[in-house]
Every structure is written in C-alpha cells, then in structure tokens.
Amino acid sequence: MDAVREVEPQDFDRVLSSMCTEPHPVARDAAERFLATNPGDPGTYPQVAELEREAISLLGEVAGLEDPAGYVASGGTEANIQAVRIARERADSRTPNVVMPESGHFSFQKAADLLEVELRIVPTDDDHRADLAAVRSCVDSDTALVVGVAGTTEYGRVDPIPELGRVARSVDAMLHVDAAWGGFVLPFTDDEWHFGHAPVDTMTIDPHKMGQAAVPAGGLLVRSADLLDHLAVDTPYLESTSQATLTGTRSGAGVASAVAAMEALWPDGYRRQYVRSQNNAEWLAEALEKRGYEVVDPTLPLVAASVPRSTFDALRARGWRISRTATGELRVVCMPHVTREMLASFIGDLDRLEVRASVPITSDD
Numbered sequence: 001m002d003a004v005r006e007v008e009p010q011d012f013d014r015v016l017s018s019m020c021t022e023p024h025p026v027a028r029d030a031a032e033r034f035l036a037t038n039p040g041d042p043g044t045y046p047q048v049a050e051l052e053r054e055a056i057s058l059l060g061e062v063a064g065l066e067d068p069a070g071y072v073a074s075g076g077t078e079a080n081i082q083a084v085r086i087a088r089e090r091a092d093s094r095t096p097n098v099v100m101p102e103s104g105h106f107s108f109q110k111a112a113d114l115l116e117v118e119l120r121i122v123p124t125d126d127d128h129r130a131d132l133a134a135v136r137s138c139v140d141s142d143t144a145l146v147v148g149v150a151g152t153t154e155y156g157r158v159d160p161i162p163e164l165g166r167v168a169r170s171v172d173a174m175l176h177v178d179a180a181w182g183g184f185v186l187p188f189t190d191d192e193w194h195f196g197h198a199p200v201d202t203m204t205i206d207p208h209k210m211g212q213a214a215v216p217a218g219g220l221l222v223r224s225a226d227l228l229d230h231l232a233v234d235t236p237y238l239e240s241t242s243q244a245t246l247t248g249t250r251s252g253a254g255v256a257s258a259v260a261a262m263e264a265l266w267p268d269g270y271r272r273q274y275v276r277s278q279n280n281a282e283w284l285a286e287a288l289e290k291r292g293y294e295v296v297d298p299t300l301p302l303v304a305a306s307v308p309r310s311t312f313d314a315l316r317a318r319g320w321r322i323s324r325t326a327t328g329e330l331r332v333v334c335m336p337h338v339t340r341e342m343l344a345s346f347i348g349d350l351d352r353l354e355v356r357a358s359v360p361i362t363s364d365d
C-alpha cells in the first residue's frame with residue numbers, strides 16, 4: 001500500500017480559519033530545492049546559513065529594525081518561547097513574571113510552563129485590545145517581560161505598543177511584540193507596532209503566515225544581537241561554536257522559502273495582498289451584518305461574528321473549515337488564498353441554511 005500517494009493533501013478552497021496559506025510559487029520552489037539542508041549546522045550547510053542572514057535582513061526591513069538579528073524559527077510558538085526565555089535570562093528576579101493581555105496566543109502558556117515563569121494575564125478593553133490600566137497595575141519589579149500583540153489571533157487587534165513599551169520600561173522589563181500573523185499586513189496600515197515605533201526588544205513575525213512562505217518558517221527578531229547570547233549554548237561536535245535556536249536540526253526549506261517569498265513580495269506584493277484581503281474582510285463583515293449577525297469590525301483582515309452554534313455546525317458539515325473564538329464567535333481569516341468567490345459561496349451556503357431554518361414546519365413535513 002502506498003498511503004501517501006493515495007491521499008491528496010487538502011486544497012484551500014474551503015479553508016477559512018487557518019493562519020497559514022498556500023505558499024507563493026517561488027516559495028514552494030525554494031522550499032523544494034532546500035529540503036535537504038539544515039541551517040542548524042551552518043558549518044556543513046553554509047549556503048542556507050547565508051540565506052538565513054538574508055531572511056533576517058528582510059524581516060528587519062519589514063519590522064522597522066536596522067541591523068537586525070534573529071533567526072528563522074519553526075513557527076510563532078518557538079519564537080514566543082524564545083522571547084520569554086531571553087527575558088527570563090536577562091531578568092534579575094528569581095521569581096520573574098510575564099504580563100500579557102488575555103488576547104495573547106496560547107504559546108505563552110507553553111513558554112510559562114516550560115520556563116517556570118509566572119504568566120499574568122490581564123483583561124482586554126471593549127475593543128479587544130490590552131487594557132493599559134490593567135497592565136500598569138499588574139507589572140512590578142519581578143516583571144521580566146510585557147507582551148503586546150500586533151494582530152491578535154481572534155480579532156486581529158493591535159495592542160497599544162508604544163504605551164506598553166513605556167509601562168515595560170517603568171519596571172525595567174523587556175517588551176515583546178507578537179506580530180506572528182500581523183507582521184506582513186501592518187506595514188501598510190497606520191498602526192504603531194514595530195521597532196521603529198516603540199522600544200520593542202524582541203518580535204515574533206512569521207513568514208509562514210501572511211508572508212506566504214512554506215511551513216515551517218517562523219521569525220524571531222531581536223533589537224540587538226547580544227540578546228541572542230541569552231539563548232546560546234556551546235555546540236562541541238559542530239564546526240560552528242554555539243547555537244541560539246530551540247530546535248537543533250532545522251528546516252532549510254523554511255529558510256529558503258521565506259527569503260524567496262519576501263524577495264518576490266516585499267513591499268509591493270504584500271501591499272496588494274493586504275488591500276485584497278482587507279477588502280474581502282470588509283465585504284464579508286458587511287454581508288454578515290446585512291443578515292443580522294453581530295460582527296466585530298475587521299480592522300485587519302480577520303472577521304469575527306456571532307453566528308449560532310447550529311449554523312456554525314451546519315457550515316462545517318458542508319465542508320467549510322471554520323473555527324470559533326473562545327467566546328464562540330465564527331472566525332474567518334482572510335488569508336491570501338481566500339478569494340471573493342470563496343466568500344460569496346460561503347455566504348450562499350449560509351443563505352440556503354437560513355432559508356431552510358425559516359421554512360415553517362407543516363403537518364405534511
């Protein structure tokens with residue numbers, strides 16, 4: 001039996017909730033070419049190591065950071081864990097804490113568990129952004145890190161990053177921005193989110209999400225290279241002397257595809273994509289609103305709407321890959337593969353369900 005040949009990977013024509021997308025053709029090609037390389041061993045694989053430097057340089061341009069340092073991680077989870085690790089290592093406290101809004105990604109929970117730091121979760125305001133007063137009252141001299149999210153997973157919101165930076169500095173803590181998803185759309189908005197806007201120390205920004213690279217290509221950026229020293233361990237059996245990554249052997253495919261995607265798309269291609277995705281999100285939000293659903297305004301290309309559970313289940317039964325927020329709203333992420341036609345077909349299915357639900361049951365039924 002040839003199990004792999006018999007199974008087709010899913011296509012994207014009904015995928016509405018993923019934060020990953022179809023890689024750009026040049027990113028797919030680069031991933032295939034560099035499949036058998038390992039940037040974790042730069043002494044043996046110098047070409048891909050050079051490409052990784054290029055990836056960091058391009059990510060720095062996207063994120064407003066001159067002279068950037070960092071590496072291409074397995075994803076946003078690893079980058080977030082490493083940011084917490086840097087902050088813990090840098091902190092003087094023996095009982096360090098991390099302060100994060102409740103909109104922060106669950107990867108910080110993993111980081112806190114692994115690194116044995118206290119995770120202090122503060123509420124968000126009515127617009128789903130970090131409540132600054134709550135953050136202020138939560139930090140103290142043991143705070144090692146304040147986390148702000150630039151493009152939240154559930155509502156696409158951007159926390160007040162410069163203000164969070166001021167709060168972090170007031171207690172000598174670091175500021176981490178999680179722009180895992182938002183990093184490739186925010187350059188085309190008025191939001192203040194990056195290294196040039198605020199005293200950001202570390203950032204997660206993932207090419208394998210809106211950056212249209214192949215998985216796995218996450219990104220960790222640090223304001224100065226010495227921050228990576230907090231992560232570095234000696235590597236006795238390799239030609240290189242130390243390693244700052246969490247994983248050892250890593251995917252050269254992710255690195256090469258990140259470079260290929262960014263070279264092809266930064267900045268104009270990403271700008272065009274942002275405009276397309278944002279227009280789609282606004283179109284969907286309006287279509288849902290017209291049908292009487294309560295919609296969270298899509299300030300980035302992500303729509304959340306209060307749709308009854310039964311409707312949600314019926315849409316999933318029709319093959320739509322949709323998900324729900326923690327409070328139960330339907331959540332649609334307008335990734336590059338999400339076209340207007342897909343959304344129109346989705347709304348068409350929703351309308352058919354509604355018609356069926358509103359047909360009165362008669363004694364003949």
Ligand SMILES: Cc1ncc(COP(=O)(O)O)c(C=O)c1O
Nearest residue numbers: 019075076077105153178180181
């Ligand atoms: C804001 C944010 N941070 C981190 C992550 C985790 O990224 P990954 O799944 O690549 O580990 C996600 C995933 O969706 C995310 O939305």
